[in-house]
Amino acid sequence: MDRGMVGDVSRGRLEVEERRAGGSAVFTPKGELDFHTAEVLREPLDRSLDDGLSRIVVDCSQLQFCDSTGLNVLLGARLRAEAAGGGVHLAAMRSAVARVFEITGAEAVFTVHQTLADALEQ
Template sequence: MDRGTVGSASRGRLHVEIRHHGASAVVTVTGELDHHTADLLRESLEGCLDDGYARLVVDCSRLEFMDSTGLNVLLGARLRAEAEGGGVHLAGMQPVVARVFEITGAEAVFTVHDSVDTALSD
């Protein structure tokens, strides 16, 4: 059950949109995720977890850049989501973003999907 967009926010070069789909929160991230914009994603993910959505699907299909600060935000959300019985699923990563996960080995600790649809059907 998709309830449409339930929240969105922008900070500089980053836009975050949240919608609910059943027991999952789908967080679409657009733009550049770095030291200057990471707090926006952190606050959005924490808000979803605070609202009881322990299964987070992060739509990375419009994410153009991510540095280690962004990776740390996702790792922190993953730890909290798993502690609450859920997890963080990454969907639609562009090659430039996927490379950050490959280089750091972080791809091994996330469930990665080709698209949001496949993440939601998992």
């Protein structure tokens, strides 16, 4: 499994690390995903999808907050990934972030894993 760092992007309250692991593009957002920071995650997600990587894993273990704009970024990536035969897998969500997905019903449209290792195994 290739665990080399591909890059990282930062804008204030959100930093996103990205790497490849096997056939997956793995993103680790750190901080707050909201209206002001959504592009920090959207841009690398779009880039990976444009490059033909349709299996996306988002390691949410360091994501402290996600609002509706952040949720929409992930939903948009999911639609594109599924259209290309892949999907978006969410891993290790903190309770505050998981609650947003619960309240909106979005948890039902994503594959959610307890750990990053679980997400990478499938």
